[in-house]
Amino acid sequence: MNRTLVECARCMMEHAGLGKSYWGEAVMTAMFLRNRCPTRAIHQDKSPYQVWTMKKPILANLKVFGCHAYVQVPQDKRAKFDSKSSLCRFLGYAEHQKSYRFEEVSTGAIKISRDATFMEDKFDEGPRNYNDESSVVEFDDHDEDEEKEEGKTDDDMDSSDDDNEDTRSSKSNIKRHTRTQSLEKATVIPSPKRRTYRGPSLEHVGETPTTFKSAMESSDSGKWKEACDSEFDSLQRNDTWEIVPLPKGRKAIGCRWVFRVKENQDGEVERFKARLVAKGFSQKFGVDYEETFAPVAKFTSIRVVLSMAAKYGLMLHQMDVKTAFLNGSLNEDIYMDQPDGYLDATQPDYVCKLKRSLYGLKQSPRMWNQTIDGFMIKMGFKKCESDHCIYIKRDDQDMILVVLYVDDLILASSNNELLKSTKMALSKRFEMTDLGELDYFLGMEIKNDRKTGMVTVQQTKFLKSVLTKFGMDNSKPVKTPQDPGLKLTKNMCEQECKHEDTMCNVPYRSAVGGIMYLMVATRPDLAAAVGSLSQFSSDPCPTHWQALKRVLRYLQATPNHGLEFTREEGSRICGYTDADWAGDIESRRSTSGYVFMMSGGCISWKSQKQRTVALSSTEAEYMALSEATKEAVWLKVLLGELGEMTSDEAIKMYEDNQGSIALAKNPEFHKRTKHIDIRYHFVREKVESGEVVLEYCPTQDMLADMMTKPIAAVQFENIRDRLGIQGAAANESRGSVEKTAAVKKTPRQAASSVEASGRPSFAIPVGTGMYQ
Numbered sequence: 185m186n187r188t189l190v191e192c193a194r195c196m197m198e199h200a201g202l203g204k205s206y207w208g209e210a211v212m213t214a215m216f217l218r219n220r221c222p223t224r225a226i227h228q229d230k231s232p233y234q235v236w237t238m239k240k241p242i243l244a245n246l247k248v249f250g251c252h253a254y255v256q257v258p259q260d261k262r263a264k265f266d267s268k269s270s271l272c273r274f275l276g277y278a279e280h281q282k283s284y285r286f287e288e289v290s291t292g293a294i295k296i297s298r299d300a301t302f303m304e305d306k307f308d309e310g311p312r313n314y315n316d317e318s319s320v321v322e323f324d325d326h327d328e329d330e331e332k333e334e335g336k337t338d339d340d341m342d343s344s345d346d347d348n349e350d351t352r353s354s355k356s357n358i359k360r361h362t363r364t365q366s367l368e369k370a371t372v373i374p375s376p377k378r379r380t381y382r383g384p385s386l387e388h389v390g391e392t393p394t395t396f397k398s399a400m401e402s403s404d405s406g407k408w409k410e411a412c413d414s415e416f417d418s419l420q421r422n423d424t425w426e427i428v429p430l431p432k433g434r435k436a437i438g439c440r441w442v443f444r445v446k447e448n449q450d451g452e453v454e455r456f457k458a459r460l461v462a463k464g465f466s467q468k469f470g471v472d473y474e475e476t477f478a479p480v481a482k483f484t485s486i487r488v489v490l491s492m493a494a495k496y497g498l499m500l501h502q503m504d505v506k507t508a509f510l511n512g513s514l515n516e517d518i519y520m521d522q523p524d525g526y527l528d529a530t531q532p533d534y535v536c537k538l539k540r541s542l543y544g545l546k547q548s549p550r551m552w553n554q555t556i557d558g559f560m561i562k563m564g565f566k567k568c569e570s571d572h573c574i575y576i577k578r579d580d581q582d583m584i585l586v587v588l589y590v591d592d593l594i595l596a597s598s599n600n601e602l603l604k605s606t607k608m609a610l611s612k613r614f615e616m617t618d619l620g621e622l623d624y625f626l627g628m629e630i631k632n633d634r635k636t637g638m639v640t641v642q643q644t645k646f647l648k649s650v651l652t653k654f655g656m657d658n659s660k661p662v663k664t665p666q667d668p669g670l671k672l673t674k675n676m677c678e679q680e681c682k683h684e685d686t687m688c689n690v691p692y693r694s695a696v697g698g699i700m701y702l703m704v705a706t707r708p709d710l711a712a713a714v715g716s717l718s719q720f721s722s723d724p725c726p727t728h729w730q731a732l733k734r735v736l737r738y739l740q741a742t743p744n745h746g747l748e749f750t751r752e753e754g755s756r757i758c759g760y761t762d763a764d765w766a767g768d769i770e771s772r773r774s775t776s777g778y779v780f781m782m783s784g785g786c787i788s789w790k791s792q793k794q795r796t797v798a799l800s801s802t803e804a805e806y807m808a809l810s811e812a813t814k815e816a817v818w819l820k821v822l823l824g825e826l827g828e829m830t831s832d833e834a835i836k837m838y839e840d841n842q843g844s845i846a847l848a849k850n851p852e853f854h855k856r857t858k859h860i861d862i863r864y865h866f867v868r869e870k871v872e873s874g875e876v877v878l879e880y881c882p883t884q885d886m887l888a889d890m891m892t893k894p895i896a897a898v899q900f901e902n903i904r905d906r907l908g909i910q911g912a913a914a915n916e917s918r919g920s921v922e923k924t925a926a927v928k929k930t931p932r933q934a935a936s937s938v939e940a941s942g943r944p945s946f947a948i949p950v951g952t953g954m955y956q
Contacts, residue, residue, distance in 0.1 A: 189214045200250020201308040206275070209285070213249050213276035240403040244395075247274055247284070252306040255286050256299035260688055270295075274302065396441045396524040404456065408443060411458035415507070416526050418615070419460065422510040425520070425536035427528050436519040436535040437472070438463040439544070460523050461544035472518055478549035481573035481589045483705055484788045486625075487641070487747065488822060489574070489585055489596050491783035493632060494639040494749035498585075498596045499603055500622035500632045505556075506615040508591035512541035512551025549590065556588065559613055563606070570822040577606075578827075585826070594622055628705055629746075640910070642746025643706050647739055650698040654691065654736060661741030662734060663901070665713040666894035670731065672716055673770050677725040692724040695732055699739070706746045708779060709904050710735065711791035711891050715775070719793075748910040749785040757782045757819060757829075759837040760881075761812035763794070763804040764892035774798045776808035777891025780819060785908030788815055791891040802843035806867075809844055809878075812837060813867040816876055834874050838881040845878050 193210035197203070202210070219233045220241040226232055233241045247253075254269040262268065272286035272295060283298040393399035399408040419425075430436055439462050446454045467473050493500050505511075520536045522528060541548035561567065565575035565586065573588040582599035584606055593610075597603040610616055622630050631640045651657040696718050703710040713735050720728045761778040768775070773794050780788040790811070798804035816835045823829040839845050848867045870876040889895060890903050 189218065192218070196249040199307070200248075200273075202250050202273075206250075209275040210249065216277050217246070234403075238403070240401065240405075242393075242398060242402065244398050244401070247302050248304040249276065250274060250307055251302060251304045252289075253284075253286060253300045253302045255288075255295055255297050258688075269301070272300070273308070274300075392445060393443050399441065399443055399458075400525070407456040408458060411443070411456045412441065412525060415458045415460055416523070418507045419510065419542075422507065422540055424510055424540040424542060425538050427522075427531050427534045428519075428537045429533075430519055430535045434517075434519055435466075436521050437466045438521050439523055439542075441524060459543055462518075462520055462538075462542045464544045464546045464548075467518075467546055472516055473545065473547040474516075476546045476550055478553040478590075479572045481587045482571055484819075485568075485571040485574050485822065486587055486589075486594070487785075487787040488782065488819075488826070489587055489594065490630070490639050490641060491749040491785060491787055492585070492826065492828065493596050494637055494751055494785075495755060495783045496598060497634045497637055497751065498598055499600065499634070500630070500639075501595045501597075501603060501607070502619045502622045502625060503593045503595065503607065503610065504617040504619060505591040505593070506617060507543075508556075508614070509543050509545075509548040509552045510540045511614055512548060512553075512555045514538055514541055514545075514547070514551065516547075518545065552591070553588075556614070560586065563609055566825075568822060568825045570818060570825060574822075574826075576826060577602075583827070589626060592625065594625060626705070627701070637751025639749045640746055641706050641749075642744060643702055644744050644746075647702060647743050650695075650702070651736060651740055651743075653698070654695050654733075656733065656736040656740060659733070659737045659740050662737045663741065663897040664894065665710055665735045665738040666716070667731070667734065668894040668896055670727075670894075671769055672720065672728060672731055674720065674723070675770065676727045677720075677723055687724055687726065687729065690724070690729055692729060692732065693721050695736070696721055699732075699735055702739070707909070708786050708789040708907055709745075709890060709900075709909055711789055712775070712777070712893060715791045715793065742911065744911045745909050747785045748908045749783040750908075752784050755783045757787075757823065757835055759812055759816055759835060760886060760888040761805075761809050761837060761839055762886050762888035762892050763798075763801070763808035763841075765798060765801040765804040767893055768793060772797050774804035774807070775892045776804075776811050777888045778808065778812035778815060779888050779891065779907060780815065781887070781908070788819065789891060790815070800843075802841060802847065805839065805841035805844035806847050809837070809839060809848060810865070810867045813870050813876055817870060820875060832874070834877045836877045836879060838879055838886070840881055840883045840886045842880055845880055848878055 189211050192214035193207060196213065197206055197210050220231050220243065222229055222231050226235050231241060233239075251274050253272050253274050255272045256269050257267065271289045273289065275285045275287055275294075277283075278285050278296045281296065283296050284300060286295045286297065286300065287293070288295060393402050393408065396412070399405065399412070402408065439460055442459045442461050444457045444459075446457050490500075492498065518538045520538055520542070522532070522534070522536055528534060538545075541551035557567065557572075560575050563577070565577045568574040568576065575586040575588070577584050577586075579599070579602055582597070582602050584595060584597040584599070584602050586606070587594035587596075595603060595606060597606070607616075607618060611618070622632065624630070627643055627646045629642050629644060633639070648657065651659075696714065699710055700714050700718070703714045713731075717728065717732050717735070724732075757780060759778060759780040761776075763777070764775045766772045766774055771793075773796070775791060775793050777791045778789065779786050792811070794804065794807055796807075798807060816837060820829055820833075820835050824831060829835075848871050867876070871878060883889070884899075887903055887906055890900060895903075
């Protein structure tokens with residue numbers, strides 16, 4: 185085998201015009217190729233790679249050794265008018281990454297990247313010497329899963345950033361062509377990871393293909409072909425297009441296959457999915473499309489429906505529309521190339537004239553929404569004006585609600601026959617998949633216990649994937665997402681002047697996006713932290729990254745926490761609003777926060793920095809109160825349409841600042857308030873009209889306090905509990921600091937006590953937090 189590799193390496197070096205100093209790179213590449221070639225010693229038709237991993241190797245990514253390539257230069261590594269790419273030599277394939285190795289022609293530096301344009305017929309004119317003093321530059325486009333197999337995770341940065349900086353630096357200066365030890369280790373293909381599972385999991389599925397050709401060459405080609413056939417048959421049944429010659433003066437848009445392995449909430453493979461999409465980016469406005477807007481249900485509306493399900497014991501089911509966009513008709517003439525793998529043999533030069541709104545077209549979502557909206561109205565449903573994707577239908581004392589999010593539907597009904605008839609009507613008009621009881625929707629895991637009147641909503645699976653992605657799945661847990669003693673500022677970047685090299689490969693924005701989705705859907709306890717950290721996304725420094733990792737460590741402590749709605753007597757909607765005066769030490773602007781409660785759980789929340797500087801705490805609270813009032817008015821309209829409130833009922837809102845309440849009820853203190861923007865006086869009008877009622881509550885009872893600033897652990901845990909954020913299991917996960925003796929009201933009294941007495945009756949007890 186050694187002779188075989190050396191002979192192969194020698195041929196590649198001579199063909200590429202490279203000197204003997206490149207022998208290490210050439211032997212590594214030869215070994216990489218040999219492992220992907222069939223051999224009779226193992227199996228006549230299988231390569232060592234396929235025998236070991238049970239997957240066919242993807243050969244489409246192989247390139248000619250030593251050829252020239254233009255490698256993309258990261259944006260943060262170049263000035264405004266610098267070249268976007270650099271000329272390099274291709275030197276093989278990166279270890280433990282789905283990337284290539286290059287040597288920059290001008291500097292000799294080794295680069296690892298997958299963003300390159302290859303010129304496989306261009307080589308050096310003669311042998312060249314390898315630069316021994318070159319350094320390795322690792323771009324931030326590596327594969328985290330493969331990297332963890334080597335034992336390196338972001339969790340290594342927990343103790344200090346300096347330790348990791350040394351690790352990266354020492355790794356980058358190792359000269360690969362002299363690493364004989366690495367050559368010996370690399371000849372052994374690492375064993376793929378296994379885990380116990382109830383059904384097929386994503387770990388046992390080959391790499392998701394990106395083209396029709398790669399799908400047909402993959403280890404799962406049979407399943408991908410079946411998925412493509414199913415999609416094409418569906419397109420044919422829906423009479424999506426007709427084959428016609430392309431008219432003069434018109435240009436056909438392209439199309440491509442998109443592949444996806446769909447999984448359930450347990451991480452098991454549900455099905456292989458293929459979808460034909462049009463390349464809508466090539467459409468021209470005014471010719472191929474005009475209006476494009478299509479609504480989707482708001483997360484707040486979804487939580488309102490779930491809280492009503494808990495209150496009234498509604499049945500919760502879900503349905504999915506197959507190839508939903510194909511149900512929408514087009515108003516424009518659009519021509520598209522025939523799809524790969526399904527070319528018409530008799531008319532290969534013809535194109536598809538679309539009759540239906542195929543996925544990928546800019547107007548497709550709008551056309552589909554108009555189609556299903558018209559059908560829902562015909563069925564006798566009434567569309568909510570406050571949210572155009574919430575439909576309600578009443579039948580005597582029974583009702584059914586339908587929540588529409590593109591092609592996914594939630595059905596909440598008080599009557600089984602009404603539910604069945606609605607499902608039957610939908611299935612008769614559209615090709616539907618009945619998914620039964622609601623358990624997984626938009627990444628949210630939902631459980632509906634009608635006997636106890638409890639609905640729980642959490643994102644444990646998504647949360648754990650975020651922790652794993654950023655190497656924090658074994659990190660040390662903490663009690664709160666923010667350090668009350670730390671104030672984050674932009675000036676930290678100037679003080680830590682060396683942070684550019686440290687932060688160039690840190691996935692700060694991606695991590696903020698991950699926790700932001702958690703916050704938007706089920707975790708109001710993250711709102712203040714996300715609002716603070718997102719301010720530094722364009723230029724974070726190591727201190728900001730450490731603060732972000734603290735949020736991930738908090739999630740490690742509470743992976744099973746989510747919203748909990750309960751059936752409570754008199755559980756009507758109420759709101760809390762607060763502000764942190766001049767909390768930003770740089771701009772001196774304040775932070776507004778509000779939460780709205782219903783059925784013992786939080787249905788709406790917000791944490792946002794105010795647009796202008798407040799001159800007093802009263803003024804800051806007044807501006808926060810105005811923002812909360814806007815949300816209260818919208819919620820009142822929505823609940824009125826759903827039959828939860830009458831027009832003469834008011835939403836009760838609690839405020840812990842007497843001055844702001846007086847200012848909203850009485851237009852006095854003109855000299856002190858004349859500079860306040862007119863739009864903030866919106867709250868006065870709503871108080872006068874009786875739509876909103878303001879009441880005072882002590883600061884220690886203010887549930888919106890955690891929306892405005894970092895707070896201490898005991899207070900944070902008590903507020904979190906009263907917001908309806910509960911853990912789904914007594915023992916969370918390994919490394920969790922939570923104890924089973926958690927303080928929990930059954931039923932929770934945050935909302936019911938308000939309704940009973942007209943004001944909050946609870947106070948935060950000392951020493952009763954979850955971690956005591």
